[in-house]
Amino acid sequence: MALKPVLGKLGSKRVVLASASPRRQEILCNVGLRFEVVPSWFKETLEKSSFATPYKYAIETAKQKALEVANRMHVKHLRTPDIVIGADTIVTVDEHILEKPVDKQDAYRMLSRLSGKEHSVFTGVAIVHCNSKDNRLETEVTDFYEETKVKFADLSEELLWEYIHSGEPMDKAGGYGIQALGGMLVEYVHGDFLNVVGFPLNHFCKKLVELYYPPPKHTLHHIKHDSIPSVETFENLSDEESDSSSPIQYKDAIKMDRSKPHSSGGVCSPGSSNIIKPNCMVPVENRNRVMENPDKFPSKIVELLDGFRASKALFVASKLKVFNLLKNKGVLQSVDVANTINASVCGTERLLDACAALGLLEKTIQGYSNTDSANTYLASDSEDSLHGYIIHSNDHLWPLFTHLESAVKEGTMQNYRAFGKKSENLFQDSYYQSMEVKQRFMAAMHSIAKLTAKDVVTAFDLSQFRSACDLGGCTGALANELVQKYPNLKVTVFDLPEVIANVSHFQPVGQHTAPVTFTSGDFFKDNLPAADLYILSRILHDWTDEKIHVLLSKISAACKPGCGLLLSEMVLDDEKKNRSTALLQSLNMLVQTEGKERSGSEYQSLLEHHGFTSVKIRLTGSLLDAIFCTKC
Numbered sequence: 001m002a003l004k005p006v007l008g009k010l011g012s013k014r015v016v017l018a019s020a021s022p023r024r025q026e027i028l029c030n031v032g033l034r035f036e037v038v039p040s041w042f043k044e045t046l047e048k049s050s051f052a053t054p055y056k057y058a059i060e061t062a063k064q065k066a067l068e069v070a071n072r073m074h075v076k077h078l079r080t081p082d083i084v085i086g087a088d089t090i091v092t093v094d095e096h097i098l099e100k101p102v103d104k105q106d107a108y109r110m111l112s113r114l115s116g117k118e119h120s121v122f123t124g125v126a127i128v129h130c131n132s133k134d135n136r137l138e139t140e141v142t143d144f145y146e147e148t149k150v151k152f153a154d155l156s157e158e159l160l161w162e163y164i165h166s167g168e169p170m171d172k173a174g175g176y177g178i179q180a181l182g183g184m185l186v187e188y189v190h191g192d193f194l195n196v197v198g199f200p201l202n203h204f205c206k207k208l209v210e211l212y213y214p215p216p217k218h219t220l221h222h223i224k225h226d227s228i229p230s231v232e233t234f235e236n237l238s239d240e241e242s243d244s245s246s247p248i249q250y251k252d253a254i255k256m257d258r259s260k261p262h263s264s265g266g267v268c269s270p271g272s273s274n275i276i277k278p279n280c281m282v283p284v285e286n287r288n289r290v291m292e293n294p295d296k297f298p299s300k301i302v303e304l305l306d307g308f309r310a311s312k313a314l315f316v317a318s319k320l321k322v323f324n325l326l327k328n329k330g331v332l333q334s335v336d337v338a339n340t341i342n343a344s345v346c347g348t349e350r351l352l353d354a355c356a357a358l359g360l361l362e363k364t365i366q367g368y369s370n371t372d373s374a375n376t377y378l379a380s381d382s383e384d385s386l387h388g389y390i391i392h393s394n395d396h397l398w399p400l401f402t403h404l405e406s407a408v409k410e411g412t413m414q415n416y417r418a419f420g421k422k423s424e425n426l427f428q429d430s431y432y433q434s435m436e437v438k439q440r441f442m443a444a445m446h447s448i449a450k451l452t453a454k455d456v457v458t459a460f461d462l463s464q465f466r467s468a469c470d471l472g473g474c475t476g477a478l479a480n481e482l483v484q485k486y487p488n489l490k491v492t493v494f495d496l497p498e499v500i501a502n503v504s505h506f507q508p509v510g511q512h513t514a515p516v517t518f519t520s521g522d523f524f525k526d527n528l529p530a531a532d533l534y535i536l537s538r539i540l541h542d543w544t545d546e547k548i549h550v551l552l553s554k555i556s557a558a559c560k561p562g563c564g565l566l567l568s569e570m571v572l573d574d575e576k577k578n579r580s581t582a583l584l585q586s587l588n589m590l591v592q593t594e595g596k597e598r599s600g601s602e603y604q605s606l607l608e609h610h611g612f613t614s615v616k617i618r619l620t621g622s623l624l625d626a627i628f629c630t631k632c
């Protein structure tokens with residue numbers, strides 16, 4: 001098995017590891033796999049007795065972990081991954097399944113059961129291939145398990161307790177970590193060591209080979225027809241030549257014979273030169289595209305090259321209110337769209353076609369119509385509309401990003417170059433200098449806050465708090481979500497007077513919870529309203545460490561012991577190499593503010609410096625993560 005090409009198949013895909021296990025992250029990182037980490041929220045509470053064997057339980061749990069993440073990313077965030085990997089490790093001894101101990105006594109019970117005996121470690125793995133069709137998530141699950149036998153030496157009482165007090169057992173199945181101190185308890189291991197640590201890498205790679213390089217099918221040998229030139233199958237293809245980038249339809253795929261004019265005999269239409277038609281069973285990603293060898297064709301780079309065109313097509317269609325029009329009218333021909341939006345027919349048709357190809361519109365013989373997600377997120381009058389953020393991206397961020405080169409060279413924001421205005425006071429000068437810009441900015445912040453608020457307010461249990469103050473809470477979108485979730489919480493939104501003067505038309509209609517209160521002020525200069533929970537959502541990323549220290553020390557001074565502080569930001573991984581959305585957002589902060597995105601440990605040290613402890617970070621899989629800590 002050649003490992004690199006196998007993993008290379010995943011190189012151009014958005015791969016998500018649905019696991020909080022640092023061991024799994026490390027195992028996959030070490031072999032060069034690029035992936036995002038979105039821990040699953042699936043609770044491991046399946047009824048064990050309903051499974052015929054322990055490994056079936058582990059596989060089902062792994063599957064549910066992965067599917068939960070796939071669904072969450074698809075439904076809430078429009079960020080359908082290509083592949084989600086889930087895993088679950090269990091230890092079995094004397095027909096008992098041992099998971100992670102709940103406390104030290106439980107760890108003691110588990111380890112004394114394992115003492116002097118052989119036991120099995122099973123890891124169930126699920127590889128979920130995802131596809132978004134008509135706003136629906138389609139999934140294809142491949143699963144497997146691996147068993148490793150481990151024998152423990154006889155463990156004395158003293159040794160057991162010494163090990164338990166080391167703290168190592170608590171987050172590990174069976175209450176031990178073979179890779180660290182727990183290795184000293186082990187007499188022998190039969191099978192894959194990494195399987196015990198949480199991820200059976202070898203079996204995983206073999207599964208990828210099965211999926212991406214299936215054995216040739218006899219029936220596909222040489223498709224011959226009187227009028228059709230012979231078509232090669234995948235048989236005898238070396239790894240390099242293989243065309244598969246999607247495993248699902250691979251087995252039916254055919255390969256172009258480049259030396260001959262292409263024809264299909266009813267499969268690919270004649271005269272289609274080397275364009276593959278959709279009804280040819282080719283890997284999904286290669287449809288409608290010149291057939292290329294994905295290992296040689298730089299598809300990732302081409303996708304990035306195209307990225308700005310796709311963004312701009314979305315921006316322009318939004319700006320011209322195409323999605324609003326189609327939401328109201330249903331299906332329209334391009335000429336009718338052009339006439340209504342006052343644009344050229346030829347330009348409109350190309351824009352609509354591009355939007356259809358990007359999955360934003362449907363195109364049929366009757367004309368163009370919105371997809372479900374366009375109705376939900378792109379029409380400006382929809383409850384969950386992202387229109388405000390799209391227009392802000394077009395009118396504000398786009399001009400700033402055209403000066404990214406200068407921002408990188410100079411290390412500073414580019415507001416002056418983009419808008420001819422110095423931003424000595426960032427918010428007053430950049431966003432609140434005119435009514436139009438201010439309303440646009442507020443609409444943008446409102447739409448992002450609405451999209452992410454539920455994830456943020458449900459990331460931690462905040463039920464012990466009675467009053468909260470959302471500093472820089474803008475239109476109150478997060479505050480409104482908070483009072484929905486915690487009806488007994490009194491929430492004050494504190495923001496600049498310019499903002500507070502304009503919040504009224506962003507308020508939800510027909511909400512039955514206690515209203516949110518708005519108070520104006522500057523959190524750097526004025527006294528903060530009293531509260532036992534403070535919230536900073538997308539605030540710290542605007543500022544330098546120095547300014548953050550000023551703000552955190554004010555909040556810390558206002559907090560009594562036990563008060564909480566909830567942050568929501570995009571949290572970077574500590575090595576700053578995996579989360580591209582957050583890293584691009586950090587460039588976004590470079591072109592327009594003094595701030596940046598930070599890693600979990602950077603936030604932790606800023607918070608601890610001001611007496612906030614028990615810092616917990618929750619990666620939500622959405623556009624904003626949550627950090628919670630308490631004043632000690």
Ligand SMILES: Cc1cn([C@H]2C[C@H](O)[C@@H](COP(=O)(O)OP(=O)(O)OP(=O)(O)O)O2)c(=O)[nH]c1=O
Binds near residue numbers: 089172178
């Ligand atoms: C037996 C054993 C388990 N483990 C770990 C692997 C897994 O991380 C953990 C078993 O718990 P799991 O529930 O499989 O995984 P997790 O809770 O760590 O992460 P998630 O559910 O988010 O995927 O035990 C070791 O690190 N070493 C060992 O020797």
